[in-house]
Amino acid sequence: MSAPIRLLLADDQALVRGALAALLGLEADLEVVAEVASGDEVVPAALAHRPDVCLLDVEMPGMDGIAATAAVRVAVPSTRVLIVTTFGRPGYLRRALQAGASGFVVKDTPAARLADAVRRVHQGLRVVDPALATDSLVAGESPLTPRETDVLRAARDGSSVAAIARKLVLSEGTVRNHLSAAIGKTNAGNRAEAVLTAEQLGWL
Amino acid sequence: MSAPIRLLLADDQALVRGALAALLGLEADLEVVAEVASGDEVVPAALAHRPDVCLLDVEMPGMDGIAATAAVRVAVPSTRVLIVTTFGRPGYLRRALQAGASGFVVKDTPAARLADAVRRVHQGLRVVDPALATDSLVAGESPLTPRETDVLRAARDGSSVAAIARKLVLSEGTVRNHLSAAIGKTNAGNRAEAVLTAEQLGWL
DNA sequence: ACCGGGCCATGACATCTGTCATGACCCCGG
């Protein structure tokens, strides 16, 4: 048999990270050579250990999994990336693939299939949940302009118009306009709904 | 050596569930005898397999981990419960302990410590993250009345006052009153903030 | 029997929000 596939694991939850390492470590042809807890550590670790495949979570402190994917692709082009995430947000899939990920697996897929996904990615194949792929097509790319995205993002914590205006250094009227546009584009009835659906679609 | 500690695993994410099983399966004195994906399956599985310890996630479809804890305690009193969850919401801890849980572990604790936690719980000891315990004391119990909780919960999806009133069969004025009270008790400035902080404190 | 507290409702009020029309500025592509 050839040399084992070398893996890098990135997930902010230590327990999940360790558990995934245990799961993958059971496979004879897989070897976890590095574990990190944040997106910022991914590139240094990849440079140091030269893994064949990186398993990255999307939600992480610091640089998120999408950004980390792009960073790894330029720093260590030989390494392939498999996104392993909790949320099957349509936007995540598209952005992950655009960033250069080879695969996208949701955390509620059967554990037995993960090792296969890793092997396929290592062989240069794409691994994508088919149901998610269709969702992604339906949802389409984010129609929000950069500024609208900023404003909506700033509205996530329940800030008032005035607070958002201060944070982004805008007039209150402008904030209201951007919000109104975002509400329209998300088919929402108000700010809170717009935030919810935009988040669900992975537009934020 | 005595017989291994028999475990039941409940987590809605198959990958995490399988990974935890792999992690715990590495320990010679631990044995995973059942895995379920929802809170509703916990009691039947516990009755069927009579595990020594149940590891339950809080966020699950159907019955949540807290309710499942209480249900297991009455159905199979000899079984002890260890809550393993993503979110260290202060309210979760208190409610879990009140429901009869013996331990409470957050998913970003080191993987190596999980097996120890299981063993301690099995011995009848309590396992609680000390930092979380103090948070729990600081946050205190939810000051929200049952009805205020209902209304705030109904407001989570960004519903308007009118929609909430319809859903709970109340007048709009009453809904506004309850919301106003909840906003006051959470020191929030508006509905969205109130929802956020109440969620963070585990009051919903 | 009385009081307090949760619950429901009403009406009134000030404020916040969402919408729309309009106009300015900048930049890019035809």
Added chain:
DNA sequence: CCGGGGTCATGACAGATGTCATGGCCCGGT
């Protein structure tokens, strides 16, 4: 060079939201 689109701003308006005072109902504790 002109047009379109994104950005920022203003002003005005209707409707939603948050607050407050008030009153009735029911229940449990004193």
